[in-house]
Amino acid sequence: MSESERVSSSARAFRERFGGEPAVFSAPGRVNLIGEHTDYNSGFVLPIALGERTYVAGARRADDTVRCYSRERREEHAFALAHAWRRSGKWHDYVEGVARALAARGVALAGADLYVSSDVPPGAGLSSSAALEVALGLALTTLAGAALPAPELALVGQSAENDYAGVRSGIMDQLASALGRAGHALFIDCRSLEVTPVPLPKAGVSFVVCDTRVRHAHAGGGYNERREECRRALELLQRSGRAVTSLRELGIEELNDIGKLLPEPLDRRVRHVVRENGRTSAAVDALRRGHLAVFGKLMNGSHASLRDDYEVSVPELDFVVAQAQRESGVIGARMTGGGFGGSAVILVDTADLERLSTNLRASFQARFGHEPVVRVAVASDGVRRETPARA
Numbered sequence: 001m002s003e004s005e006r007v008s009s010s011a012r013a014f015r016e017r018f019g020g021e022p023a024v025f026s027a028p029g030r031v032n033l034i035g036e037h038t039d040y041n042s043g044f045v046l047p048i049a050l051g052e053r054t055y056v057a058g059a060r061r062a063d064d065t066v067r068c069y070s071r072e073r074r075e076e077h078a079f080a081l082a083h084a085w086r087r088s089g090k091w092h093d094y095v096e097g098v099a100r101a102l103a104a105r106g107v108a109l110a111g112a113d114l115y116v117s118s119d120v121p122p123g124a125g126l127s128s129s130a131a132l133e134v135a136l137g138l139a140l141t142t143l144a145g146a147a148l149p150a151p152e153l154a155l156v157g158q159s160a161e162n163d164y165a166g167v168r169s170g171i172m173d174q175l176a177s178a179l180g181r182a183g184h185a186l187f188i189d190c191r192s193l194e195v196t197p198v199p200l201p202k203a204g205v206s207f208v209v210c211d212t213r214v215r216h217a218h219a220g221g222g223y224n225e226r227r228e229e230c231r232r233a234l235e236l237l238q239r240s241g242r243a244v245t246s247l248r249e250l251g252i253e254e255l256n257d258i259g260k261l262l263p264e265p266l267d268r269r270v271r272h273v274v275r276e277n278g279r280t281s282a283a284v285d286a287l288r289r290g291h292l293a294v295f296g297k298l299m300n301g302s303h304a305s306l307r308d309d310y311e312v313s314v315p316e317l318d319f320v321v322a323q324a325q326r327e328s329g330v331i332g333a334r335m336t337g338g339g340f341g342g343s344a345v346i347l348v349d350t351a352d353l354e355r356l357s358t359n360l361r362a363s364f365q366a367r368f369g370h371e372p373v374v375r376v377a378v379a380s381d382g383v384r385r386e387t388p389a390r391a
């Protein structure tokens, strides 16, 4: 289905369910090329926004009720904006969370009917939740006759995730979904929130996303535990007299000394974060200079570090990465996203793409009994109003 057909089908589904004419909004998922578990340590990341998007078709209502239907869940949830909020642990925490976070930023919301449908696979490490939050943020704001700059929509999405859905995620996913740029990766400094688009090679190579279909569940899981370990490590370093406010401020040359101050496994967690920040800066430099072999080596290094020091990989991801790294034409490979399942990202010569996909599917199936989903990442634009062009 083309993008415009996708928009029309979203509007049609809305009309069938609610009647009336909706406006359609969309926001993309993302794949991170390098810079993992650095965002909540005020460090560097390098994601691209994907062609897979979440669509929200919506129309304003006269009362203060928000009704939201999810095509994927086949479920409708309704709530009154004026009512107190309680976490349910269900998908609609994101919907209510975005509404509450917008209200907390002073947006005077209006009731709305919303039809949500998504092409971003959930749990694949491709930020389906950020795509939902950011698309909802633009939809609810616009339908209320208000406006927020894209970086603010990202912060609203993060607040929905942190304060309402209970995942203490960083800002990378929402910024990528809000500010993605076709043909570019985004180099993000998660301390200043400065976002710099970096052009991707136009031809010859592809970024491939291999979804192991092993599903992670961030809420309450290993992700929050890693965040907590980083917090403890920082606290210990501060108590030992280091004048630092985030792990981002530590240099690679300090790692030896730091290692002696921190108990296992905090020393390895910090080592990952510090080195990953270095790798991400180096990767941006390599991309700008067209040094793809260097970029690929940095990806490989990132994976080893996430596997051994940060311990967020799983056997399925290690397998995909090792298999890919053995294939000719592959320049680099690593797990991507929060980990504990999800996807790997592989940089490959486009000429070798088909063979790589076939081999990955077959070897993975032979080993784990199911096929992974292999897709090419198309770097796309961030959140937008699709239709009508103006209210």
Ligand code: GLA
Pocket (backbone or CB within 6 Å): 035, 036, 037, 038, 039, 040, 169, 170, 171, 172, 173, 337, 338, 339
């Ligand atoms: C998840 C989080 C992000 C980031 C990554 C790991 O995707 O939502 O904020 O921390 O994990 O890099």
